[in-house]
Every structure is written in C-alpha cells, then in structure tokens.
Amino acid sequence: MMGNWWRLFAPTRAPATPAPRQTAFERNAPNAIEASHGTVSGDEVEEHFHRFILNLPPLVGDSAAPAREQALLQRLKEFCDGGRFDVRTLPRMPTVLPQLMRAMKSDNLNGAQLANLIRRDPVLVGEVMRVTGSIAYRTAHPVGSLQHAVVLLGQIGLRHVVTSYVMKPILMASAGASGQLVGQRLWDHAERCAHAAVFLSKGQCDPFEAYLAGLVGYSGLGAVARLLEKDLGVTLSTSSPAFIAGCAQVATQLTVQVGHHWDLPPPVLDALIEHADAARNAMTLPMSRVLHAAQRLAMHQLLAEHRLVDAEADYTDGSITQFPSMLLARCQQDLRKNFATQ
Template sequence: MGYWWRFFARERGPATPAPRPAALGRDTSASLDDTGLRSLTCNDVEERFHRFILNLPVNAGDHANLGREQVLLQRLGELCDSGRFDVRTLPRMPTVLPQLMRAMKSDNLNGAQLANLIRRDPVLVGEVMRVTGSVAYRTAHPIGSLQHAVVLLGQVGLRHVVSVYVMKPILMASAGANGQVIGQRLWDHAERCAHAAVFLSKGQCDPFEAQLAGLVGYTGLGAMARLLDKDLGQSLPACSPAFIAGCARIAARLSVQAGRHWDLPPVVLDALVEHAETMPEAMEQPMSRVLHAAQRLAMCQQLTEHGLLDGEAGYTDNAITQFPAQLLARCRQDLRQNFAQP
C-alpha cells in the first residue's frame, strides 16, 4: 500500500495556523498512556472538533441559552427523523463512483475498461480530461481520447481525481455565511481521515472501501451547518457542550441518509449506520472500528495544526485502544509527516 502515502501527500498551499486559545492549552489533568502521548477524554476532543468544524465559539461561557438550545435540537431532530429533510438538497455524488472504486481494486482492468466506466458520468469525464490537459500531465502529443487520458493518469492519478475532484466539491458545498470555511475544514478532515483509514485497514478491511468511508464519514456535518445557518435562520453566539453533542448525533444520522442517497457500498453504509446507532466500544464491524479510530486520529491532527490541541496530546477511548498502541503511534506520526503545516 506504499503508493497510498504518495497519493494523499499532495501539494498543499501554505496555511497560517490559528492562534492557540488560552483556554485550550495543555490538559494537565490528563494522564499518560502507553504510547507516551498525553491522553484526553473522547468528549473533550470531539467537542473541540465539532465546535471547530461548525465555526462555533470555543467556550459557551455564561451565555449558553439551554432552553433555546433544546428547541433548536428538537427542530433539527424532527427535520432529520421525520423524513422532512430533503436528501435531494445534498450535493451530488456521481453514481459511477462506487463502481469505479470497486473496479480500481483489480489490477487486471485495462484503460479501456476504466474509460468505459468513467464515460457513464460526463462530469467525471470532464475532470479527467481537464486534469490530463494540465501542465503536470502535458505530453508532446495531444490527448485524443478518454482511454488515452486514463492510461496517462494511471491508477494513482485516477484515485487522485476521484478523491479531490469528486469528493472535495461535495464537502465544500456547505451553504450559508460560513459555508466556505466549514466546507474547507470538512475536506481537510476527510483527507486526514481517509489517509488514516487506509493506514489502519491492513488485516481489517478493504483499503479502498476504508478510504471511501473516511472521505464520507462526516458529510452529515455539512448538512448540519446548512440547517443551522440557512434553514433555521438562527445564529448561535454561544452554545453548551450538550448542544454540541446533540448536533453531532444528528449529523451522524444525516451522514447515513447521505450514504443511502449516494448508494455507497454496503460495508461503508453499514459502518455509517453503526456509528450513528452504536456506542464506539460496542462496534462489531472491522470497518466501523477502523473508521472510528481514523476519525479520532484525524481530529487530533487537524486540531493540533490549528493550535486547538496540544501537539503532544493523545486520544484514547475503549474503541480506539482496540488497535495496538504502536500501530496508532505510527499512524499518527504518518499523519504528521503528510499533513503538518510547515
């Protein structure tokens, strides 16, 4: 799987890390785990992560309105569970994507067969031709066909197109005043989560399906952002940890609805369902455990990059510690090497 690291370690533009809030310095109450990293509770890290993604205030302070929050959560839950949430408002995923992901697992497929799959989706055809027409792929002779373009890209390049030029627009499509910020943060997490999921998938589940699960695992947060900012038409100057946790639970159910709408592979959809309905420590499917661990490691990496988590902080819960400590430490180090900002 060595090519996966080159695949995900693409060029990333320089970014200026956000200043570290004083309230989020080193957690001195945490203990040391056997990886030598400082451990935080899962609730602490998840709350910080969801506040960051949704662009909500870091701390509720004394301004959280619990009554208003309960009303908002009830309305959000009703939209999600009563069938009133219109899945057609979700960004479009090419119907050929799951088939293409499965096809790319085979080393026997030739360029003509892959081109025939891609040809079913005009948008994907356009992206393949656009990328191969760029300076990076420019050749002495013009690219005369889709098959020529697919062969020029190769499987690694084709996976790059599938992830960046298909999944990124989906996650970047969050509506509202904060849509661009939230969409970029969702995509940044998806990149890191997919990378970690592939790293942890060996001996557990199919790496291609693990990659897809990592990319789509938090799509419900984009829908949540739209509901908060557009459909409900309400702003949240401050909010409590309970409200953040409630939003996260509803977002997980929206991720399941998105997965069904997109006709994701059954094993990926089952993992999303288990995440929405089962406590992490009770997860039974290998894909679910891989996704959970990858999401948490990606959370730590992203928060650290933005100064919202101590760089030495670890992340432990009963589910993630089902993986060997050394494997988790290697995965985290790999995330740092591939994604840490200079």
C-alpha cells in the same frame, strides 16, 4: 491492470501551506486544549472538533442558554427524524462515477476501456492528468495520453483520484452557499480521515472502501451547519457540551441518509449505520472500528494544525483501544508527516 498505485498510499509529504487565519471561534476559544499530565482525551478532542467545524464558541455563564439549546436540539431532531431534511438538495455524485466504480472492480477492463469512461467527464480527465504529472508520478517519459495516465495510476490509484475529485466539491457544497468555511474544514478533516483509514485498514477491511468511508463519514455535519444557519435561522453566541454532543448525534444520522442518497457500497453504508448507533451498541464491523479510529486521529491532527490542541501531547482515547497502541502512534506520526503545516 498494474501500475504505480502504491505511490498514493505510501507516505508523501504534502506541500507546506501557510498557517490558517484565525476565525472568531478560534480567537474566543482557548488556544489549545489543556493537557492533563501531557495527555488529551478523545472526548475533549471530539467536542473541540465539532465546535471548530460548526464555528460555535463555548458556554460562558449564560444560564438561559441550556433551555434554548434543548429546544433547538429538539427542532433539529424533528427536522431530521421526520424526513423533512431533503437529501435531494445535496449535490449528487456525477453519473459517470457509478460506472467507473463498477468498472474498476473488474479485472477484465484494460486501460483503454477505463480511459473511454473517464473521457465522458472533461474535468475528471484534467484531474487524472494533473495527478500523473505530479512529482510522485514523474517518469522518464512525459505522460502523453489519458490511457497512459490511467495505466500509470493503476486501479487503486485511479479510485483514489476519482473519489477525491468527486467528494471535495460535494463536501464543500454540503454546508450551503454561505458555508465555505465549514465546507473547507470538513474537506480538510475528510482528507486526513481517509488517509488514516487506509493506514489502519490492513488486515481489517478493503483499503479503498475504508478510504471512501473516511471521506464521507462526517458529511452529515455539513448538513447540520446548513440547517442551523439557513433552515432554523439560528446564531448562537455560546454553546454547551451537551448541545455539541446533540448536534454530533444528529450529524451521524444525517450521514446515513446522505450515504443512501449517494448509493455508497454496502460495506461502507453498513459501517456508517453501525457508527451512527455506536452510542447504544458496540461496533462489531471491522470497517466501523477503522472509521471511528481514523476519525478521532484526524480530528486531533486537524486541531493541532490550527493550534487548538497541543500537537505534542499524547492522545488517549479508550474507544479506539481495539487497535495496538503502537499502530495508532505510527498512524498519528504518518498524519503529521503528510499534513502538518510548516
């Protein structure tokens, strides 16, 4: 099935959005990571990103905090390693999605057959029609039917629309009923990460699977925020870098559990598993490397939009040097073009 699928992966400027209001974290944190000689490191960006998502301010001279944090991290690990975290409490993907995913891998299905599958979910129908009615898909004749919209999108474009439609509410809900801020930040990062993963996937791995890995790669972080707030009943006024790193490690393990729960495609799940073990073993799968680089670049972009890192500073990260520096620079520029606020 042919179509204008390339439009979804071509650089298109996102509509301008107003600058976000500052939260308590942003007011108490430094306005931006201090750049040394015009550069910021990947470790600095990653730590600041996790603080931003979890809304945790830095440690400010509380000598008792590390001991409390160590005990809390142990509780988090026990909660997750012992299987006490019930992934069934997370939203499941709609039942129509696995059918659509299988169908869209087949070259034998036509637009009418795909349209019949999509009709089973009225909200998805509305999303497909909304996207094809946008400026990017504007044609000489209005899109008058679902089948016309499906053909216009093409297989890859349809995968993109379907996955975004499914994943946004799931990520928004993963942090719990009171975690709307965390959920929105997770989704903002997921969008940027998926975009960067497609950009970096050429010659490395399947672009759609890279897109999906980018969307779900930090889904466990929402679960950590939920555990801290609800199940563990913890509110921290300060937090050390070691505590942030511990939360990040727990989040990667939960992401793997969530990936199994969602029955993600094997290549995506394998990349999540290897990425969760990256601290002990080198990443060998191309998709793991694509995911890691995309996550780091998306972190930098999101923090820059919230003025928590200098957008103009050079971003250095030794862990993503498997990619040519010029390719990483072009990807970073593409993220700025598509997501930078005005």
